[in-house]
Amino acid sequence: xxxxxATMSDEAAWLMSCRELVVGHAGHGLLPPLNLELCxxxxxxxxxxxxxxxxxxxxxxxxxxxxxxxxxVRRPGVRVSYLPQRTTxxxxxxxxxxxxxxxxxxxxxxxxxxxxxxxxxxxxxLAEVQLEGVGPKPFRKLSEGQKQRVLFARLLASEAQIGFLxxxxxxxxxxxxxxxxxxxxxxxxxxxxCLVVVxxxxxxxxxxxxRVLWVDRDGxxxxxxxPAEVLGAMRASGEAGWM
Amino acid sequence: MDVAPxxxxxxxxxxxxxxxxxxxxxxxxxxxxxxxxxxxxxxxxPHPHGELPRHSELHAEHRPHHxxxxxxxxxxxxxxxxxxxxxxAVLAGVALGMLGVFVVLRRAVFVTAAIxxxxxxxxxxxxxxxxxxxxxAPLAGALLLALVASSSLALPAARLRVPREGLLGFAFLASxxxxxxxxxxxxxxxxxxxxxxxxxxxLVRPLDLWLVASAAVLSVVLIGVGHRGLTFVGFDPEGARxxxxxxxxxxxxxxxxxxxMVAVSTRALGSLPVFALAVLPxxxxxxxxxxxxxxxxxxxxxxxxxxxxxxxxxxxxxxxVGASQAALCAAVFAVxxxxxxVRRR
Numbered sequence: 001x002x003x004x005x006a007t008m009s010d011e012a013a014w015l016m017s018c019r020e021l022v023v024g025h026a027g028h029g030l031l032p033p034l035n036l037e038l039c040x041x042x043x044x045x046x047x048x049x050x051x052x053x054x055x056x057x058x059x060x061x062x063x064x065x066x067x068x069x070x071x072x073v074r075r076p077g078v079r080v081s082y083l084p085q086r087t088t089x090x091x092x093x094x095x096x097x098x099x100x101x102x103x104x105x106x107x108x109x110x111x112x113x114x115x116x117x118x119x120x121x122x123x124x125x126l127a128e129v130q131l132e133g134v135g136p137k138p139f140r141k142l143s144e145g146q147k148q149r150v151l152f153a154r155l156l157a158s159e160a161q162i163g164f165l166x167x168x169x170x171x172x173x174x175x176x177x178x179x180x181x182x183x184x185x186x187x188x189x190x191x192x193x194c195l196v197v198v199x200x201x202x203x204x205x206x207x208x209x210x211r212v213l214w215v216d217r218d219g220x221x222x223x224x225x226x227p228a229e230v231l232g233a234m235r236a237s238g239e240a241g242w243m
Numbered sequence: 244m245d246v247a248p249x250x251x252x253x254x255x256x257x258x259x260x261x262x263x264x265x266x267x268x269x270x271x272x273x274x275x276x277x278x279x280x281x282x283x284x285x286x287x288x289p290h291p292h293g294e295l296p297r298h299s300e301l302h303a304e305h306r307p308h309h310x311x312x313x314x315x316x317x318x319x320x321x322x323x324x325x326x327x328x329x330x331x332a333v334l335a336g337v338a339l340g341m342l343g344v345f346v347v348l349r350r351a352v353f354v355t356a357a358i359x360x361x362x363x364x365x366x367x368x369x370x371x372x373x374x375x376x377x378x379x380a381p382l383a384g385a386l387l388l389a390l391v392a393s394s395s396l397a398l399p400a401a402r403l404r405v406p407r408e409g410l411l412g413f414a415f416l417a418s419x420x421x422x423x424x425x426x427x428x429x430x431x432x433x434x435x436x437x438x439x440x441x442x443x444x445x446l447v448r449p450l451d452l453w454l455v456a457s458a459a460v461l462s463v464v465l466i467g468v469g470h471r472g473l474t475f476v477g478f479d480p481e482g483a484r485x486x487x488x489x490x491x492x493x494x495x496x497x498x499x500x501x502x503x504m505v506a507v508s509t510r511a512l513g514s515l516p517v518f519a520l521a522v523l524p525x526x527x528x529x530x531x532x533x534x535x536x537x538x539x540x541x542x543x544x545x546x547x548x549x550x551x552x553x554x555x556x557x558x559x560x561x562x563x564v565g566a567s568q569a570a571l572c573a574a575v576f577a578v579x580x581x582x583x584x585v586r587r588r
Binding site for chain 1: 350
């Protein structure tokens with residue numbers, strides 16, 4: 001049986017916790033209250049049709065929007081990074097792939113200045129996503145798959161414990177999507193990262209995710225659980241057709 | 244308009260430097276004049292407000308007219324007459340060129356136009372309110388109105404149900420119309436106002452040079468120190484914000500420094516060349532090179548070169564300075580586009 005507002009793991013392990021969190025705009029909640037705990041090594045898939053409240057939820061978890069009710073608690077010292085949709089990253093900038101990865105190292109007010117070791121961290125992160133030698137190449141001239149891997153490398157270079165990714169594979173074909181998300185899965189396990197991935201790709205929820213959060217403002221509903229549980233519930237309610 | 248003596252030796256301070264044949268120090272007095280100067284345009288009191296001559300007006304009154312030569316330019320440089328305006332144009336070109344890379348990347352080209360035009364209105368208003376007595380008023384007016392125009396970026400455009408570029412268009416049009424209307428009411432300084440708006444000034448006051456140099460140093464230091472932060476904030480503002488970078492502060496500092504640079508440069512060079520220098524070298528550099536550092540360096544070099552060479556071009560062919568600098572900017576941009584296109588083929 002699904003727990004609508006499930007607690008995912010024991011108290012000590014979480015990096016970020018949502019308690020009775022209601023997300024929305026101008027005091028109007030979009031989704032039911034949400035209780036979640038994001039733990040190391042977990043890959044979360046956030047799924048829902050267009051306009052279902054996924055981005056609002058993501059922005060609230062990131063602190064860009066105030067919760068309508070409830071709270072988001074971040075364990076002290078936890079580092080968070082965010083990769084926006086590929087289409088929002090501006091290709092007009094004449095950046096080399098290494099420059100993009102080095103952005104991951106920038107954190108806080110000191111991030112305005114370049115720090116020692118950023119270049120080495122960027123090279124190591126590029127190697128981890130199998131892009132050795134791509135660093136000096138212009139970012140805007142890379143293939144979509146390579147660009148996405150460079151952004152994954154940026155996430156690694158940031159040494160974040162939680163990474164939020166907004167439709168990271170939306171510009172790719174299905175094969176590239178599978179490869180990209182498979183890489184994320186491996187990074188999650190290897191680095192103990194907690195990744196929260198918003199995606200329309202059902203394969204992510206079915207094959208790669210540890211936990212799935214399904215949101216739908218029309219219900220309204222916000223259900224989380226194992227992939228089998230949530231996808232089963234979606235199919236039972238006839239809501240899987242949009243995927 | 245109150246004007247300090249031209250830099251270097253002036254009519255009141257005879258120089259040891261030799262003058263070209265037929266050229267007296269009286270000929271180097273400053274005046275304000277219209278579109279295409281000739282010796283016949285000189286009047287009994289040719290410089291009531293003491294500045295903004297054409298190059299040809301710096302030559303002998305009783306000689307037959309001839310195209311200015313490089314030797315005459317060198318002589319004028321040694322006298323200090325041409326040194327300060329060229330230095331001013333080079334410094335403004337370098338700083339505006341580097342700032343312009345970020346202006347172009349932020350797709351805010353029209354912001355510079357609105358700021359420079361607003362600075363022009365500020366100068367005109369300063370003339371109207373303070374008259375020609377105050378040397379500081381035009382700068383204060385330019386800076387104030389430039390900051391007001393910059394702040395229009397912070398208005399909640401979506402709530403006002405107008406696009407952001409609509410607000411900038413409003414700032415540009417209101418400033419342009421205002422400057423012309425105010426200029427109409429200050430006939431005594433109308434040439435000066437026109438010079439500031441369209442960049443016909445040949446000479447630059449020491450104060451203006453000092454201000455442009457100071458603002459240019461500030462701009463170059465800002466970019467040298469903070470270009471990574473500026474790049475990250477422009478490239479991916481939300482990612483930068485999540486990683487704790489002070490996105491709003493960085494953007495605010497950038498726009499304020501740009502407003503300062505545009506304001507002091509507009510006062511010294513005119514709004515047309517300032518707009519051109521803040522946009523076209525950046526676009527040219529971005530079309531040619533990969534990497535932010537090379538783009539910033541190339542844009543600064545192009546801006547500085549165009550600023551100085553535009554002045555030389557105006558001197559040699561007796562064109563208005565501001566228009567020459569803007570036209571040279573456009574030519575350089577066109578050539579860079581062509582080179583980039585050929586290289587891609």
